[in-house]
Amino acid sequence: MPAESSMSPAPQNKASKTPELEVIELTTKLNNASHEYYILDKPTLSDTEYDKLFRRLQALEELHPELRQPDSPTLRIGTEPQSLLAKHTHLQPMLSLGNAFDDKELKDWEDRNIRLLGGSAQLSSSGYVTELKIDGAAVSITYENGLLVRGSTRGNGTIGEDITPNIRTVRDVPLRLKGNFPTGQIEVRGEIYFPFDQFEKMNNERVKASEPVFANPRNAAAGSLRQLDPKISSSRPLRFYGYSAVTKDGDSLPFKSQWDLLQALSSWGIPTAPNKQLCYTMDEVIQWCADTEQKLRAELNFAIDGGVVKVNSLSLQSELGVVGGRDPRWAIARKFAPDIAETKLLAIEVNVGRTGQLNPYAVLEAVEIGGTTVRLATLHNQDIIREKDLRVGDIVQVKRAGDVIPQVIGPVPEKRDGTQKPWSMPSVCPKCGTPVVKDADLVAIYCPNLACGGRQLEAMVYFASRGAMDIRGLSYARIEALLANKLISDIGDIYSLTKESLLTLDGFKEKSAQNLYDAIQASKTQPLARLITGLGIPHVGEIAAKLLARHFGSMEALQSATVEQLEGVRGLGGVIAQSVNLFFNDTSTTALLNKLSAAGVNMVEAGAASSGGALAGQTVVITGTLPTLSRLAATELIESHGGRVTSSVSKATTFVLAGEEAGSKLEKAQQLNIEVINEADLFQRIGS
Ligand code: IVH
Numbered sequence: 001m002p003a004e005s006s007m008s009p010a011p012q013n014k015a016s017k018t019p020e021l022e023v024i025e026l027t028t029k030l031n032n033a034s035h036e037y038y039i040l041d042k043p044t045l046s047d048t049e050y051d052k053l054f055r056r057l058q059a060l061e062e063l064h065p066e067l068r069q070p071d072s073p074t075l076r077i078g079t080e081p082q083s084l085l086a087k088h089t090h091l092q093p094m095l096s097l098g099n100a101f102d103d104k105e106l107k108d109w110e111d112r113n114i115r116l117l118g119g120s121a122q123l124s125s126s127g128y129v130t131e132l133k134i135d136g137a138a139v140s141i142t143y144e145n146g147l148l149v150r151g152s153t154r155g156n157g158t159i160g161e162d163i164t165p166n167i168r169t170v171r172d173v174p175l176r177l178k179g180n181f182p183t184g185q186i187e188v189r190g191e192i193y194f195p196f197d198q199f200e201k202m203n204n205e206r207v208k209a210s211e212p213v214f215a216n217p218r219n220a221a222a223g224s225l226r227q228l229d230p231k232i233s234s235s236r237p238l239r240f241y242g243y244s245a246v247t248k249d250g251d252s253l254p255f256k257s258q259w260d261l262l263q264a265l266s267s268w269g270i271p272t273a274p275n276k277q278l279c280y281t282m283d284e285v286i287q288w289c290a291d292t293e294q295k296l297r298a299e300l301n302f303a304i305d306g307g308v309v310k311v312n313s314l315s316l317q318s319e320l321g322v323v324g325g326r327d328p329r330w331a332i333a334r335k336f337a338p339d340i341a342e343t344k345l346l347a348i349e350v351n352v353g354r355t356g357q358l359n360p361y362a363v364l365e366a367v368e369i370g371g372t373t374v375r376l377a378t379l380h381n382q383d384i385i386r387e388k389d390l391r392v393g394d395i396v397q398v399k400r401a402g403d404v405i406p407q408v409i410g411p412v413p414e415k416r417d418g419t420q421k422p423w424s425m426p427s428v429c430p431k432c433g434t435p436v437v438k439d440a441d442l443v444a445i446y447c448p449n450l451a452c453g454g455r456q457l458e459a460m461v462y463f464a465s466r467g468a469m470d471i472r473g474l475s476y477a478r479i480e481a482l483l484a485n486k487l488i489s490d491i492g493d494i495y496s497l498t499k500e501s502l503l504t505l506d507g508f509k510e511k512s513a514q515n516l517y518d519a520i521q522a523s524k525t526q527p528l529a530r531l532i533t534g535l536g537i538p539h540v541g542e543i544a545a546k547l548l549a550r551h552f553g554s555m556e557a558l559q560s561a562t563v564e565q566l567e568g569v570r571g572l573g574g575v576i577a578q579s580v581n582l583f584f585n586d587t588s589t590t591a592l593l594n595k596l597s598a599a600g601v602n603m604v605e606a607g608a609a610s611s612g613g614a615l616a617g618q619t620v621v622i623t624g625t626l627p628t629l630s631r632l633a634a635t636e637l638i639e640s641h642g643g644r645v646t647s648s649v650s651k652a653t654t655f656v657l658a659g660e661e662a663g664s665k666l667e668k669a670q671q672l673n674i675e676v677i678n679e680a681d682l683f684q685r686i687g688s
Contacts, residue, residue: 019060020664023067026057028647032573044539044575085161085226088152090140091187091248096157096326097133097308097333103286106309109332110282113311113320116329126313127280129258130288132273133333134241135303136193137222141167143186146177146268153225157326166225167192169234178269182247182254188270190242193302194221198237204380217303239302242270257312278312285309293336306335338399341374342412343367345394348379348423352431352454354462354536356446360385360425362408364398369406374398377406381444382425389413391420429454450588456490457483459536463491467542468534469523473516481505491534492595494520528555528605531596537583539576547571548580551644555593555603559584568619568646570635613642614686618654620645621669624662626679634682641686649674657682 017025030053033045045053061068100106114120138154151167152160167173170192194217203214214220224236242265247253255261262272275296279285289307297304311317311330320329344365351359362377377398379385388410390396395415399407411420428435429447431454436445447455457479464474474494482488487501497520502513529549533542540548551569552558558580566577583589597603620643622634629637634657635645649656649668656662656669656676669676677685 018664019064020067023057023060023064024069024664026053026060027069029574030054030057044573085163085228087155087159088150088162089159090152090157091142091185092246093325094138094140094154094157094160094189095322095328095331097331098323098327099306100309100332100334103289106286106289106332106334107282109309113329116320117316122313122316123311124280126257126311126316127259127278128282128285129262129310129312130277130279130285130292131243131262131308131310132241132275132292132300132304133306133308133335134191134193134273135218135305136191137218137225139163139167139190139192139225139240141173141188141190143177143181143188145183146181148173148175161226163225163233166227166233170238170240172271173240174269179267180254181268182252184252185248186253187246188242188265189244189246190240190270192221192225192238192240193217194224195237195239195301196303197301202236240271241273243272243308256314258310258314258317259312261314289334289336297336297339304336305338306333308333339369340397340399340409341367341369342395342397343374345390345392345396345408345411347392348385348390350426350430352429352447352452352458354455354458355538356429356448356450356452356455358425358429358436358445358447360423362390362396364396364406367398369398374406377408379408385423389422391416391422393420431455450586451490453483460488460491460494462536463494463534464523465534468530469526470530471516471523472519473512474519478505478507478516481507490592490595492592492599495524495596495599495601524599524601526602528553528602531555531601531603532558535583535589535592537580539579544572544576549605553605555597559590559593564648564650565619565644565646565652568644568648570639570645613640615641615643618643619652621647621649621653621656621665622659623656623665624659626657626659629679634679637682637686 030050033050033053098109100109110123113123117123140152140154140160141148142150142152148168149164150162151164151173152162154160168175196217199214199217199220202220206214214223220236221238224233224238227233243262245253245261245265253261255264259276259278262276265272275292277284277288279288292304292307309332311320317328317330322328345362346365347363348360349363351361353359360379360382362379364375364377366373366375368374379390388408390408390411394411394413396411397409399409425445426436429449429452432447432449432452434447434449434452437448438445449455457476460474460479460483461476463469464471464479471494479488482497482505485505487497487505488494497517499513499517502508502516503510508516527549529542529546532540532545532548532555547569548558548566552561561581561584563577563581566572566580567574569577593603615638620638622631622638622645626634638645638657643654646653649665649672651672653669653672653674656665656674658666658669658676658678666676
């Protein structure tokens with residue numbers, strides 16, 4: 001999001017702050033927002049808001065260049081258009097593929113090659129390699145003596161765009177090849193893709209942050225790769241599968257077949273896609289295509305749009321050659337039917353999430369897509385329903401692949417008969433009847449009733465989930481039953497359950513009741529971060545929970561933290577700080593935590609309280625440029641000695657660590673009579 005911004009006139013700032021203070025505040029706010037977006041994957045500012053603040057900062061910095069902070073986001077975020085990615089000429093052209101849409105076209109392709117080769121003998125002994133056709137973005141990665149030196153897009157096949165920093169962020173692209181790799185320059189070709197589960201997660205986050213969603217994983221992969229700011233690519237969980245390797249002269253590679261090439265890629269540490277097969281007859285190829293399309297496709301966590309059939313022998317490949325410099329005769333794509341089906345939208349129903357958010361979903365007439373029956377599909381929020389103009393009774397197109405929750409692509413308006421009805425969000429919570437509220441920033445609609453049965457159910461499911469307290473056996477259905485039988489009414493009640501009370505429920509036997517009871521008891525010793533996660537504080541996921549646990553060390557310290565102290569936690573933004581503060585100021589939170597504490601649930605971070613350190617319990621503010629340490633290094637150093645770094649000077653500050661060109665923070669420290677030390681003093685204090 002924040003990468004694209006323009007220089008339109010800066011909005012007027014209503015506050016009468018000094019420009020210096022405003023520049024510092026904007027820098028911190030924007031950097032926090034970027035961190036939440038790129039690193040924590042939890043966007044807290046919308047595009048528009050970010051852009052507005054960014055432009056305000058740019059305008060201020062233009063007026064007062066001396067105020068620009070060394071970590072100003074304006075220094076690193078490119079405003080250049082994307083065409084400014086440098087060009088790269090591939091060692092050899094990146095080819096494309098001809099298509100076969102059915103088995104007959106595959107056979108025709110083979111017949112043509114048999115004719116060209118004057119018989120079928122060579123093809124029979126070479127065989128074919130069948131591979132998945134990954135639906136991502138084609139890239140070429142150059143290694144020089146085993147070291148990754150460049151990554152580039154396909155471009156027009158001859159010249160691509162240099163995306164080296166972005167390619168380096170793809171975690172399964174090795175930066176150095178392993179094993180017996182060829183010396184000199186080699187280009188590894190393959191496909192960058194966005195896994196389905198991550199794609200779904202990212203789009204859900206973007207919906208929550210009112211940001212436009214990506215249409216499909218391919219667009220998300222290609223868009224992420226071509227970002228000018230590699231931080232954006234690095235925050236996206238891109239993956240890679242290699243399928244080819246070339247050198248400039250073409251014949252110095254140590255293999256004679258596509259099959260050997262794939263094995264070699266693996267041995268160098270390059271991931272290759274699963275399900276490849278060496279086939280010796282066209283019948284085997286056809287069988288592989290059918291199995292892949294009908295069975296395997298639905299199980300994959302990434303998109304494929306077909307299979308690729310390649311003549312295995314590399315010498316036969318060069319004999320067959322390339323048509324018009326574009327499509328090789330030795331390979332063909334067997335396209336699969338898209339994983340889309342049409343069905344009737346029977347109803348739009350609403351589920352209440354743990355934070356009270358109302359989530360609409362589609363109830364569909366059962367339909368088979370990619371080998372599974374689909375009855376429900378996610379609809380995200382009412383704006384999306386409105387944008388797509390979905391009406392109850394519509395014939396809709398539904399997409400499903402792999403583990404992805406089925407999605408409604410949109411209605412088929414030509415199939416309307418006038419009986420279809422537009423839909424709008426209910427004005428009261430469907431679970432408890434409380435009038436709903438619209439979140440100020442987001443498009444989401446909420447049930448504000450903390451005691452809402454729907455919210456409690458989801459909150460408990462989340463509390464017991466794997467990433468939180470991990471209470472095995474406390475399933476959705478069991479929580480529903482426990483709530484319905486009034487054995488529990490909130491999270492705190494989980495710990496008062498006994499084996500005997502569990503046995504009063506249908507479906508529990510001696511052993512299952514004992515197991516669940518044991519799992520509940522065992523969860524009491526879970527680390528503090530898991531408990532914080534399990535509380536389901538809005539905007540606080542596993543990462544933020546870890547940061548909070550590490551920083552505060554105990555639930556008690558976290559409960560009493562001020563917004564300012566929370567904002568001082570490195571990696572945590574203002575929105576999270578506000579949300580945490582709000583949560584702990586609620587009396588129902590206090591009651592819940594008392595209940596949990598009385599039940600013996602662990603409330604301290606192991607090792608945190610006892611870690612001691614020369615700066616234990618001290619709150620430090622860093623300002624100006626330090627002689628040797630970067631801001632980050634100084635923060636880490638202070639934290640590793642038990643201290644806490646916050647961003648603004650207050651009475652709670654123990655000392656200010658000041659460097660060259662320290663500004664208002666230094667002044668404030670002097671006003672408040674707070675000790676100011678330099679880097680050398682710091683080293684002395686920590687004995688380094
Ligand atoms: S081979 C023969 N193998 O499909 C040279 N391409 O439609 C062509 N693709 O640009 C590449 N999976 O981006 C090859 N296993 C695979 C592939 C694959 C996906 C893409 C590739 C190519 C496009 C052609």
